[in-house]
Each structure stands twice: as C-alpha cells, then as structure tokens.
Amino acid sequence: MNEQLLAAVTQYGAPALFGIVSIAAVGVPLPITLLLIVVGSMVSQGAMDLWWALGAASTGAILGDQAGYAIGRWGGSAAVSKLSGLFGKKASLQAMEAKATAWGGPGIFVTRWLLSPLGPWINLASGTAGYPWHRFLFWDVLGEITGAAVYITLGRVFSDRVMALDGVLGDLTWAIAASIAAMILGYQLWARLRRAR
Amino acid sequence: MVIGLAFVLAIGGVLLFASRATRRARQFHTASEPIHGWMSIPFIAHTHHVPASVLFQAIGVQPRLPHDHRSVRHIARELNRPVPEVIAQLQRAIDAAAQPPGGAPR
Numbered sequence: 001m002n003e004q005l006l007a008a009v010t011q012y013g014a015p016a017l018f019g020i021v022s023i024a025a026v027g028v029p030l031p032i033t034l035l036l037i038v039v040g041s042m043v044s045q046g047a048m049d050l051w052w053a054l055g056a057a058s059t060g061a062i063l064g065d066q067a068g069y070a071i072g073r074w075g076g077s078a079a080v081s082k083l084s085g086l087f088g089k090k091a092s093l094q095a096m097e098a099k100a101t102a103w104g105g106p107g108i109f110v111t112r113w114l115l116s117p118l119g120p121w122i123n124l125a126s127g128t129a130g131y132p133w134h135r136f137l138f139w140d141v142l143g144e145i146t147g148a149a150v151y152i153t154l155g156r157v158f159s160d161r162v163m164a165l166d167g168v169l170g171d172l173t174w175a176i177a178a179s180i181a182a183m184i185l186g187y188q189l190w191a192r193l194r195r196a197r
Numbered sequence: 198m199v200i201g202l203a204f205v206l207a208i209g210g211v212l213l214f215a216s217r218a219t220r221r222a223r224q225f226h227t228a229s230e231p232i233h234g235w236m237s238i239p240f241i242a243h244t245h246h247v248p249a250s251v252l253f254q255a256i257g258v259q260p261r262l263p264h265d266h267r268s269v270r271h272i273a274r275e276l277n278r279p280v281p282e283v284i285a286q287l288q289r290a291i292d293a294a295a296q297p298p299g300g301a302p303r
Contacts, residue, residue: 006235007268038240045243047266160244163233164225171218178210185204192200 002031009035013048014056021057025064027120032061033151033173034166040155041162050152057148058141061112065123065140072127080128097125104131105139112143113150115177232287234270234280241269241287247294255290256283 008016017039024030036057042048071079103110108126111118126136151169158165221228230244238260242249253260258272267275273283 003233003235003270006233007270010235010237010240010268011266011271013266041240041243045239047239047264160246161225161230162244163230164221164228168218168221168225171214171221175211175214175218178207178214182204182207182211185200185207189200189204 005030006035006038009038010042010047013042014052017053018056018060021060022064022067025061025120025123026067027124029117031166032116033169034162036148036151037155037158037162037165037169040152040157041159042155043152044156044159050156053152054145054148057152058144061144061148062140065112065119065144066137068120068123069127069133069136069140072124073130073133074127080124097129101129101131105135108136108139109143109146112140113147115173115180116147117173117177232269232284234273234284235268237266237268238272238287239265241291245291245294247291251294252287252290256286 005016005020009020017035020030020035021032024032039048039053039057043050043053103122108122108131111122154165154169155162232241236244238252238256238258239249241247242252249260249265253265256272256276258276261267269283269287270280273280276283
C-alpha cells in the first residue's frame with residue numbers, strides 16, 4: 001500500500017499529499033517522513049510548487065490531528081477504544097494520557113515532527129485528558145508547519161538522496177526516542193535508589 | 198527490577214539506532230539509490246543524474262507531454278510487463294550512462 005500512496009503523490013501532487021497526510025495524522029501508520037522528503041525532491045525538480053506542498057502537508061496533518069483530538073475529547077469511550085486499537089496497543093492510552101498531561105504544549109509540538117510516531121497517541125490522549133483545545137491547536141499548528149518545512153527542505157537540499165536520507169532520519173528518530181526513554185527511566189531508577197538508601 | 202531492565206533496553210536501543218544512523222550517514226553520498234515501483238521516470242532520472250529521455254528510450258516508452266509523472270508500476274502495467282523487469286532495464290540504462298563509451302566507469 002505504501003508504494004501506491006507514494007506513486008499517487010508523484011503522479012497527482014498536492015491533493016494526494018493532503019489526503020494521505022490527513023489519514024496518517026488520525027493514526028494510520030504511513031511513511032510520512034519519506035513522503036515529505038519525496039515531495040521536497042519533487043519541489044527541487046520543479047514537479048510541485050513549494051507553497052502548495054507546504055500548505056497541503058501542514059493543513060492535512062492539522063485536520064487529521066484535530067480529528068484525533070475531537071474523538072478523544074467528545075467521541076466517547078467506544079470511539080476512543082476503536083481508534084487506539086488501530087494504533088496497536090489499547091492499554092498504552094492511559095500511559096500516553098499521563099504523558100500528554102505532563103509534557104503539555106512542548107510535548108505536542110515535538111510529537112508533530114521529531115517524535116512523529118507518538119503523534120496520533122498524543123492527539124487522542126490530549127482529548128481524553130481534557131487538554132484545552134485552543135492550546136492544543138496552537139502547538140499543533142506550530143509543530144505541523146515546522147515538520148512540513150523541515151522535511152520538505154531536507155528533501156529539496158538532498159533531492160537526489162531521498163532513500164538514503166529517509167534511512168538516516170528513521171534511525172535518528174528512534175535513537176532520540178530511545179534516549180528520551182533512557183533519561184526518564186534513568187531518573188526513575190535513580191530516585192528509587194535514593195529512596196531505598 | 199522492571200525499570201532497570203527497561204533502562205538497559207533503552208540504552209541498547211540508543212546504541213543500536215545511533216550506530217545504524219552513523220553507518221548510513223557515512224554511506225550517504227556513496228550508496229546507490231534503489232529504484233522503486235512508485236518512482237516516476239523523471240524522479241529516477243534526477244536521483245541518478247541521467248536525462249529522463251535516456252530512461253524513457255531504454256524502456257521503449259514515449260513520454261507524455263508536458264510532464265510524465267506516471268510511476269514505474271503504472272508504466273509496467275500499461276506495457277503489460279513485470280515491474281522488476283522494467284526496473285532492471287532502467288538500472289542497466291543508468292549503469293550504461295554512468296560508463297562513458299570506451300572509458301572507465303565514473
């Protein structure tokens with residue numbers, strides 16, 4: 001399916017980009033980083049307009065994120081359970097809810113682009129935790145525009161190294177996610193050891 | 198105990214992904230970009246620094262004007278040929294273009 005989606009973007013441009021990014025933001029696992037890098041490469045080749053690309057990618061992602069938030073906030077437990085089931089692990093929603101509350105706005109911002117695999121979870125968890133909508137919207141818009149700009153620019157700069165760039169960025173994202181997890185766990189471990197003394 | 202194990206796993210994850218990212222970054226400018234079915238001919242031409250006309254000619258396809266953004270998969274379906282066969286033909290054309298006549302490979 002990923003091949004067909006990438007082919008749709010190379011063939012149909014911004015409208016296809018808008019649709020795919022919206023679906024991914026709701027929670028369907030799709031290769032959005034690669035897609036945005038490819039779009040950046042297409043912009044550098046003159047096959048897509050830069051402003052259309054940025055507009056389609058950010059508005060599509062924002063709409064998808066808002067849908068995720070709305071389901072969490074007003075969709076009821078059945079809808080939340082169905083959507084979190086789509087991501088894979090229903091039990092993790094409570095943990096994410098706690099993270100969304102603790103991280104607040106910067107957490108929403110970072111999970112739009114740097115830790116994007118967590119984005120759909122944070123949308124849903126922000127809704128269920130009752131995080132204020134106007135604040136969620138602010139950080140969401142800021143994060144999605146940043147994300148689209150960063151990856152499209154990288155695709156433009158390294159327009160002939162699309163697959164290599166995607167590989168490096170994929171590993172870097174996981175390395176950063178593991179570093180954050182190690183820091184949180186390390187702190188918890190240190191606190192427990194201190195209490196035990 | 199559980200937190201300690203999770204901490205060790207997280208550190209392992211950092212080392213694994215950071216070393217993979219470093220290795221990929223080192224090969225960034227030398228590794229060959231693979232051809233995929235979703236790519237269009239102008240896209241492949243750009244990533245391999247070969248004129249698109251050379252690639253269209255190699256697979257015996259007349260490009261559509263003004264821009265032909267059909268994917269390799271789409272073209273293969275229209276030609277009623279397997280995708281890997283078309284990809285192999287494109288790869289041969291790229292290799293031939295990288296090797297000037299009578300000279301050493303670039």
